[in-house]
Amino acid sequence: MDQHLQVFVTVAEKQNFSRAAEELHMTQPAVSQYIRTFEENIGVRLLERTNKYVHLNKAGEIVYHHAKEIVGLYTRMQHLVDDLANKASGPLSIGASYTFGEYVLPHILAKMKESYPEIRPTVMIGNTAEVADSVMHHQLDIGIVEGHFKNEQQFQTEEFAEDSMVVVASPKHPLVNRHNEITTEDLEEQTWILREVGSGTREAAEKMFQRFGISPANIMNIGSTQPIKEAVEAGLGISLLSQWAIQKELRNGDIQMVDVKGLPFTRQFSIVTTSPFQTKALQVFIALLRHKKELTVFSAGE
Missing domain, CATH: 3.40.190.10 (Periplasmic binding protein-like II)
Structure with missing residues (x-):
């Protein structure tokens, strides 16, 4: 692999010539020379320099994006060849x-x-x-x-x-241990605490809503599962979560599964x-x- 490419990627990630030189076991002047030659070969300036830091300009961002792919492919190729023996x-x-x-x-x-x-x-x-x-x-x-x-x-x-998804709530939530069947209207009026759009867990929740024909008015978005479990335990609302993710909480009685006809939902x-x-x-x-x-x-x- 072209050493200029590896030096450029390292400088871009370290944002500093000295730290890049240390990472590459090179001198700082050598790193600077590699970058100058690389920019000359590309035909455009790629890095903006200050006294302490360097950062990518627009051209640099384009080159860095593709350079990362090239470095990754080269590394994978080398490992595949090494694996033969x-x-x-x-x-x-x-x-x-x-x-x-x-x-x-x-x-x-x-x-x-x-x-x-x-x-x-x-x-x-x-x-x-x-x-x-x-x-x-x-x-x-x-x-x-x-x-x-x-x-x-x-x-x-x-x-x-295959994973099973279940509705969970605080042990004190009105839907827990309810004797009569939970209706779609009951689910629709709840505050749902869900993962962000783009996550598989959010996609599963939206598929469940579509299956039951409900459109909750109150949805709280949280970016990871652990704080969702904490919010459910605190009584802020209910959620749809993987049974893999709630085993400890179920054993400890911190949250409980809500008995909803048609669940668990599998993905x-x-x-x-x-x-x-x-x-x-x-x-x-x-x-x-x-x-x-x-x-x-x-x-x-x-």
Whole structure:
């Protein structure tokens, strides 16, 4: 790979020539010379300099975006070649949507570490749209997502696990332990505490609303699952959450499931990749994901 490209990416991320030089084990003048040559080759200035920092200008942002993809592809190519003669090892970049990433993935990684200690995973947790975008731009080797996302046809997608979604509320909420059947009108008049638009959990909630023909007037948006659980426990409203995410709270009696006819609502988790070639580390990880016994440990009631 062209060293100029790697130097440029490092300077852009460190926003400082000295820190970039330290990261690259180079002298600062050498880094500066690489950047000058790179800008001359591109034919335009890419970085704006101040006394302490450098930052990308508009042209620099375009070059950086594509440079990250090139660096990622080159690194993946090198690992694939190395794998021909070596066992599963090396870096593995994983993206996962919040529910799976926070409540299931740590257990999968622990099992992988036991058998393949030389694999070095890094994890990005984000909503489905963010994870899919990072896989598309070769910043992640694999994504684990829920629901649908943009440009699905450009990915290699494999459904591998099913999750159950349930309505939850504070133990003191009027809908809990109700003797008569909960109606759609009861659900519609509640305050719903939901994930942000773009998350798989939010998509599941919207599908449930569509199925029941309801349109809640009061929706509170919160960007991750843990504060949603805290808000539900505090009595601010009700939510639709994964049974993977609420096991501790159910055991402790902090929140309870609301008995709604037609639930639980199920959704699929999928593996997404973009390349037909896989490093041995990625093959090992996907095999663990496909192994259903690895996931039943975390299903409701276990």
